[in-house]
Amino acid sequence: MVTATETKKVQIEIFRQDTPESTPYWEKFEVNYRPNMNVISALMEIRRNPVNADGKATTPVAWDMSCLEEVCGACSMVINGKPRQSCSALIDQLVQPIKLAPMKTFPVVRDLQVDRTRMFDSLKKVKAWVPIDGSYDLGEGPRMPERKRQWAYELSKCMTCGVCLEACPNVNSGASFMGPAPLSQVRLFNAHPTGSMNKDERLNAIMGDGGLANCGNAQNCVVACPKGIPLTTSIAALNRDTTVQMFKNFFGSDHMVD
Amino acid sequence: MSKDREFYWRRLHSLLGIIPVGLFVAQHLVVNHFATRGEEAFNKASGFMGSLPFVILLEIFIIYLPLMFHAFYGIYIAFTAKNNPQRYGTLRNYLFILQRITGIFLVVFIAWHVFETRFQAAIGAKEVNFNMMAEILSNPWMLGFYIVGVISATFHLANGIWSFLVSWGITQSPQSQRIATYVTLVIFLALSVVGVQALLAFV
Numbered sequence A: 001m002v003t004a005t006e007t008k009k010v011q012i013e014i015f016r017q018d019t020p021e022s023t024p025y026w027e028k029f030e031v032n033y034r035p036n037m038n039v040i041s042a043l044m045e046i047r048r049n050p051v052n053a054d055g056k057a058t059t060p061v062a063w064d065m066s067c068l069e070e071v072c073g074a075c076s077m078v079i080n081g082k083p084r085q086s087c088s089a090l091i092d093q094l095v096q097p098i099k100l101a102p103m104k105t106f107p108v109v110r111d112l113q114v115d116r117t118r119m120f121d122s123l124k125k126v127k128a129w130v131p132i133d134g135s136y137d138l139g140e141g142p143r144m145p146e147r148k149r150q151w152a153y154e155l156s157k158c159m160t161c162g163v164c165l166e167a168c169p170n171v172n173s174g175a176s177f178m179g180p181a182p183l184s185q186v187r188l189f190n191a192h193p194t195g196s197m198n199k200d201e202r203l204n205a206i207m208g209d210g211g212l213a214n215c216g217n218a219q220n221c222v223v224a225c226p227k228g229i230p231l232t233t234s235i236a237a238l239n240r241d242t243t244v245q246m247f248k249n250f251f252g253s254d255h256m257v258d
Numbered sequence B: 001m002s003k004d005r006e007f008y009w010r011r012l013h014s015l016l017g018i019i020p021v022g023l024f025v026a027q028h029l030v031v032n033h034f035a036t037r038g039e040e041a042f043n044k045a046s047g048f049m050g051s052l053p054f055v056i057l058l059e060i061f062i063i064y065l066p067l068m069f070h071a072f073y074g075i076y077i078a079f080t081a082k083n084n085p086q087r088y089g090t091l092r093n094y095l096f097i098l099q100r101i102t103g104i105f106l107v108v109f110i111a112w113h114v115f116e117t118r119f120q121a122a123i124g125a126k127e128v129n130f131n132m133m134a135e136i137l138s139n140p141w142m143l144g145f146y147i148v149g150v151i152s153a154t155f156h157l158a159n160g161i162w163s164f165l166v167s168w169g170i171t172q173s174p175q176s177q178r179i180a181t182y183v184t185l186v187i188f189l190a191l192s193v194v195g196v197q198a199l200l201a202f203v
């Protein structure tokens, strides 16, 4: 029984790194338990009183967060060996000591904070948007069938959190693979009635350096994605689309998008 | 090799794994199976294969060149992965790793196998026939090495068919990919039985 005098403690071990280049090290912490705590509230507890488990004063731990409801993707980190969002990781459901580490697939900025710029660069590279800018009003686009809209909505849930890149064996510092998330966005925007008007551009972009062909079908991404996005189905579907695009490119067809 | 052309190199790698290398491996195992019908039947079958017209051209264009491209590019692919089975212990993650391990083992096995058989025949030191294989496989270590080699090849080919189907966008839905897993499992078992039975026929 936990009494008022002896508070239950939460054991946390954090893989810390002071600067992008410095050597990382493990530091242990103990924070007072409160009901319904999540990893972020435990980290906030450490920030309030930056003293490690040996009772020594230390620097507050750095991490990223924003929405606190698993929709922005900023707070992703490796928790007990699995990449996931720290805001939705409940202390009661985690084995202690809870081990927190940054997603090493990305450059570490500091402690648990990583730089996910490569994901945003990939989204730019694959043109993950619907181009409608121009000098006059283009009017309404074609309608999207409702059932297709519901399906596309699932793909649109991606929050660029980086968990699928961290899970993929082929995304690492020795390879240029952009990873599953931007690929699935190509499928989303190619399925959009207006977006599909530029689908050849997106397909050609993922047929370049670091693109689709780097996938080796380990299929960890689809297991790891917190949003349940059918990433491996998207990849296989894009494999078919790029097969067709490859023949169009090769045999010099003048049909660009249809 | 330019990274911008990566897509085409990877598709070529995938295609060559099936046509012609995969087809050759299947054919090779089936012809070897004549060994189960006795020395004479095997010598006749392998003699026929070895006496095909333009055999050296067939070997170069159907076996050596495609296999070498697939193998060397395969080594590059295998070493660019950072495997993480302790994090995701799923079947597909293990098969992904096994595909790479068997591929690398096959480089060693095939190099040794070609040296010991075809190369010896080419320099006129030996003749490829039943006795040659019986002699090689009389060493229990060699028999073990050959069994592992054959099973690596059948696994790599069967699992390769699975990933070929995904790489070209043929199997897309999780269900179709699951069915392909069962079908390729049957292919793996069937080819393994054919291959290992043939080996055992020499001892």
Ligand code: HEM
Residues within 6 Å of the ligand: A215, A216, A217, B013, B014, B015, B016, B017, B018, B021, B022, B025, B070, B071, B072, B074, B075, B077, B078, B099, B100, B102, B103, B104, B105, B106, B107, B153, B156, B157, B159, B160, B161, B163, B164, B165, B167, B168
């Ligand atoms: C016995 C001869 C071989 C056969 C029949 C064979 C066949 C195949 C097939 C059909 C694939 C599937 C291609 C795809 O994913 O679309 C494949 C993939 C692969 N092979 Fe081979 N292969 C052979 C030898 C080798 C060797 C010697 C290596 C050298 C390491 C190798 C390395 C690989 C790798 C790494 C993959 C995975 C490619 C990927 O998933 O992206 N293979 N092989």
Ligand code: SF4
Residues within 6 Å of the ligand: A073, A157, A158, A159, A160, A161, A162, A163, A164, A165, A180, A181, A184, A224, A225, A226, A227, A228, A229, A231
């Ligand atoms: S696909 Fe899923 S795991 Fe990958 S970045 Fe998007 S939300 Fe995260």
Ligand code: FES
Residues within 6 Å of the ligand: A064, A065, A066, A067, A068, A069, A070, A071, A072, A073, A074, A075, A076, A085, A086, A087, A088
């Ligand atoms: S803070 Fe936005 S997903 Fe966790």
